């Protein structure tokens with residue numbers, strides 16, 4: 001985002017270094033635009049993360065406007081039909097006092113407003129990354145952190161999508177992304193400098209939710225909707241999905257990631273959340289997507305762990321915290 005400069009201010013008062021940045025990537029149809037919609041709709045837990053919001057630049061207002069419209073109508077975003085690149089500014093302050101998070105992670109002292117960029121390169125459904133054409137290498141090389149949104153639905157046989165288009169293979173997509181990143185690597189470095197956040201999406205999907213339940217990965221705080229905690233539980237769920245994927249190549253994803261990244265964080269999210277009714281969360285009535293006139297309607301948007309994924313990764317970026 002371009003910062004405003006007082007009119008007539010000397011030209012040498014240039015803005016400082018660019019803010020830290022995070023890229024959101026993942027196979028087409030994996031939920032990236034819906035994740036952005038979740039960021040726009042949701043807020044992080046204020047006690048643990050403070051106050052954060054998206055600052056929409058005039059040039060990006062189109063996308064935000066469309067997503068707000070979807071939220072009003074309780075719909076998913078329409079599928080991307082051309083390559084779309086967007087940058088959002090995320091700005092906020094941490095809580096005034098340090099606290100321990102539910103999952104034992106320390107939060108930092110608050111104070112001054114901080115900001116960073118969230119960048120997305122959204123490819124149309126069915127297409128694979130072509131580094132030269134999509135300039136994905138430029139995008140990945142320009143950020144300190146990468147959120148890889150993993151789509152569990154396409155990995156699970158029982159829930160293979162039936163929209164006619166075969167889903168792009170997760171391993172294939174990732175392999176191309178990493179090769180693109182490789183092209184920006186300083187000669188001689190063995191691993192890429194970016195911090196990776198592996199983010200399993202669509203937790204609300206009945207089959208994904210059942211899997212998490214069966215694997216005893218779900219934890220609930222005081223009658224609230226259950227979540228898969230970040231870190232070890234999310235990593236185990238992710239590795240299980242890879243190992244048992246309908247695409248046998250996916251079994252090699254964890255090794256591939258370890259080869260490239262020195263630092264990996266793990267989260268599990270749902271951009272729409274489980275259904276929470278007027279009387280709160282009810283474990284007998286969790287389905288949040290219902291059929292409506294030949295399409296799907298979301299009963300109520302309660303994004304889950306999307307802000308947490310973003311802010312946890314921000315804290316891991318080089319130079320953000322001593």
Ligand SMILES: Nc1nc2c(ncn2[C@@H]2O[C@H](COP(=O)(O)OP(=O)(O)O)[C@@H](O)[C@H]2O)c(=O)[nH]1
Nearest residue numbers: 028029030031032033034076202205270271272
């Ligand atoms: N159940 C569920 N479905 C999701 C979620 N996020 C995305 N989807 C589904 O995945 C489809 C593609 O999502 P989209 O955000 O367009 O993916 P993109 O191509 O990566 O931007 C949507 O139309 C939904 O059907 C989620 O959190 N829960």
Ligand SMILES: [Mg+2]
Nearest residue numbers: 032033080122
């Ligand atoms: Mg999209």
